[in-house]
Amino acid sequence: MSKIKRKHEDEGQSKPYKKKHWSLGLLDSMTDPDLIVEEDDLVTVIKDKYPKAKFHYLVLPKENITNLKRLNTSNIELLKHIHICGEKIIKKAAGGRNFRLGYHAVASMSRLHLHAITQDFDSSCLKTKKHWNSFTTKFFVDSKVIIKQLEENGKVDLAYLNPSELLKAELKCHVCDMKQGNMPKLKAHIKQHVQDA
DNA sequence: GTTCTAGAAC
DNA sequence: GTTCTAGAAC
Numbered sequence A: 001m002s003k004i005k006r007k008h009e010d011e012g013q014s015k016p017y018k019k020k021h022w023s024l025g026l027l028d029s030m031t032d033p034d035l036i037v038e039e040d041d042l043v044t045v046i047k048d049k050y051p052k053a054k055f056h057y058l059v060l061p062k063e064n065i066t067n068l069k070r071l072n073t074s075n076i077e078l079l080k081h082i083h084i085c086g087e088k089i090i091k092k093a094a095g096g097r098n099f100r101l102g103y104h105a106v107a108s109m110s111r112l113h114l115h116a117i118t119q120d121f122d123s124s125c126l127k128t129k130k131h132w133n134s135f136t137t138k139f140f141v142d143s144k145v146i147i148k149q150l151e152e153n154g155k156v157d158l159a160y161l162n163p164s165e166l167l168k169a170e171l172k173c174h175v176c177d178m179k180q181g182n183m184p185k186l187k188a189h190i191k192q193h194v195q196d197a
Numbered sequence B, C: 001g002t003t004c005t006a007g008a009a010c
Helices: A022-029 A073-094 A129-136 A143-153 A183-191
Strands: A036-039 A043-047 A056-061 A099-104 A114-118 A140-142
Touching: A022 A056, A036 A073, A043 A073, A056 A073, A073 A099, A073 A114, A073 A143, A099 A143, A129 A140, A129 A183, A140 A143
Parallel strands: none
Antiparallel strands: A036 A043, A043 A056, A056 A114, A099 A114, A099 A140
């Protein structure tokens, strides 16, 4: 089941191939049949291309909303819909498992996306301190917090979190708070919590 | 966001 | 000598 490649379509006499910037990659993923899980008029649900846990999905609006800063009160209903879609897919695919629904305080990839991710963090794609801290510190902002902020302030502003500092924090187990010296040790450590969950 | 790899850390 | 991380990528 190899997927069809289409990278040579710009070869030949036509204008030179101009590669899209990596930060726009989610827009391609949103139309990739291999990644799409569910879809409706408002959102697309895809599998994260580099999942950081056994179950890791992204819920993205079809509307061109770049990031959290672009949100205003008119988007509240959309955010609630995104939340429900995340909840639904994770319960359907990974029913009974612990999971979180949230946004990265500062996302690398364009197009607003909700992470729906189980808390096993059992994945070979989870490699760096930045990965870890982006899902286990306050850098990961619960969807409900975002919605509440939008309702109360009419906008989302997370500057108070000092996001870039959060990513440099010491490695700490998300279950028992035990500090770990490096990523391999952390990954070995969290395996002992799997039975608990 | 990932890949690659130099050089730090062990 | 091997493991691990952090920074460049035109």
